[in-house]
Amino acid sequence: AQKVTQAQTEISVVEKEDVTLDCVYETRDTTYYLFWYKQPPSGELVFLIRRNSFDEQNEISGRYSWNFQKSTSSFNFTITASQVVDSAVYFCALSEANTGNQFYFGTGTSLTVIP
């Protein structure tokens, strides 16, 4: 079973639109960590955020915001006023405390921001 599901394979938006990337996870652990990574066309994998299971506060960083909801096992990522530089593949990932350093990645969402 897929532990991290990113149902949106590809999304296209016009510049300045807001866009939300969905991430649904599955775990039986009470302690776990959620992450988002960005992979721009240049290919490197860039860490964006980490959330632990005890901290359900939403986070905002500039145009980026994350909505963590344990009730729906979701950790969605919203980009406000999207820009062309936001075009990338975005990966959601889960790490469980019981399995130590095992990271489970979603299949990624490819975001294209059209100028």
Add this chain to the structure above:
Amino acid sequence: DTAVSQTPKYLVTQMGNDKSIKCEQNLGHDTMYWYKQDSKKFLKIMFSYNNKELIINETVPNRFSPKSPDKAHLNLHINSLELGDSAVYFCASSQDARTGDGNTGELFFGEGSRLTVL
């Protein structure tokens, strides 16, 4: 200073050859990984080492052999290369998020090594 560095960045070789990719991290992390990213961008864990000991060994052909001479290095050796081995290979490191010493536990990735088998 590059946190996780891997070499070479590009590798083009013929089927049947043997090749190695090297990885080094200067973050003092305990755990290192190799991931394979195929043309569809799927990131698949191959191996993970914690303090030089193998802790994750996913279903990978035994032509792939990781070697960790110390906890700062994790090299990947591939024997008898096949066309299907063409991919981008990422090395990564992390500190266990449970150590409670302020490390965030996220994966730090190298820049990737693009392997093309002809």
